[in-house]
Amino acid sequence: MSTDIIEARKIHASAGQKLLLSDINLSVPQGQFVALVGPNGAGKSTLLKLLSGLVYADSGEITLSGSNIARMKPAEISALLSYLPQRSEIYWNYRVSDILEIHSATDSLSLTTAHAVFSAYDHAKAFDIEQLIDRQFKTLSGGEQARVLLAACLISSPSILLADEPAAALDVSHQLQLLKTIKDRTSDGLTAIVVMHDLNLATRFADRIIVLNNGKIQIDGASREVSLSPALDHHFDVYFQRLSHEQQTILVPDFHSARPADKLASTSTNPLLKVV
Numbered sequence: 001m002s003t004d005i006i007e008a009r010k011i012h013a014s015a016g017q018k019l020l021l022s023d024i025n026l027s028v029p030q031g032q033f034v035a036l037v038g039p040n041g042a043g044k045s046t047l048l049k050l051l052s053g054l055v056y057a058d059s060g061e062i063t064l065s066g067s068n069i070a071r072m073k074p075a076e077i078s079a080l081l082s083y084l085p086q087r088s089e090i091y092w093n094y095r096v097s098d099i100l101e102i103h104s105a106t107d108s109l110s111l112t113t114a115h116a117v118f119s120a121y122d123h124a125k126a127f128d129i130e131q132l133i134d135r136q137f138k139t140l141s142g143g144e145q146a147r148v149l150l151a152a153c154l155i156s157s158p159s160i161l162l163a164d165e166p167a168a169a170l171d172v173s174h175q176l177q178l179l180k181t182i183k184d185r186t187s188d189g190l191t192a193i194v195v196m197h198d199l200n201l202a203t204r205f206a207d208r209i210i211v212l213n214n215g216k217i218q219i220d221g222a223s224r225e226v227s228l229s230p231a232l233d234h235h236f237d238v239y240f241q242r243l244s245h246e247q248q249t250i251l252v253p254d255f256h257s258a259r260p261a262d263k264l265a266s267t268s269t270n271p272l273l274k275v276v
């Protein structure tokens, strides 16, 4: 039996006549931090929604912890995973503490309210939002809201986190903090698939990078291998200058016209890297 906590086999998904994803095959072991990257419109959010059970594929199968997602009840899915959408609206006049307590409820039904509040405050500290705990969510800045929502996603200690650009609205320091928090949680067994646009942050924090383009997985491999792949330039339609810094390769994007002639594309011969 497979030990992979997330599996997708031969997934095809469409909306009306438009094919959104085709032939997606994916296995993610427990504790892995996967960065899902790709140009705008590649299909990243669609894939995350499918893996969350929010939309269904036309064909293929997704299993979470060995169970077919199509046969799981919403409560079973939400006990296993937290999904953070690209855009979230909270219309009720909730305070930050209310949001954290609501999200911790699945884990703390037996706790007293006082204990739950204490836990929420403790948890908030880990996300540097304890100073926001009595604020109305609606009055927070975009970045503050993003940090609260990620904290809410992780308060119930889910097995899986599926987060769609959680760092997009954050300042540099909070981006680092947020990705380090996710990384630390994966060391404790959390499995995370995080949609990101910053390839340098993806290379630095994720164990694995999956590049989606035109609804297909185009590159899939260890972060460092993917960052070195010439196919990356092709799929993002840029020329990446690659600078070595300590253990990391820094990608500096430029227009294709800046590309030296001798660096023109080659295919991967690296066995650690799957390039389609």
Ligand SMILES: Nc1ncnc2c1ncn2[C@@H]1O[C@H](COP(=O)(O)OP(=O)(O)OP(=O)(O)O)[C@@H](O)[C@H]1O
Binding pocket: 015, 016, 018, 020, 038, 039, 040, 041, 042, 043, 044, 045, 046, 047
């Ligand atoms: N319900 C729908 N009907 C028609 N087209 C859709 C629908 N949902 C998504 N699409 C299209 O499918 C493609 C993939 O969308 P998706 O949101 O998954 O992309 P993405 O990779 O997350 O992009 P971005 O980086 O811009 O957020 C886009 O071209 C989008 O316009």
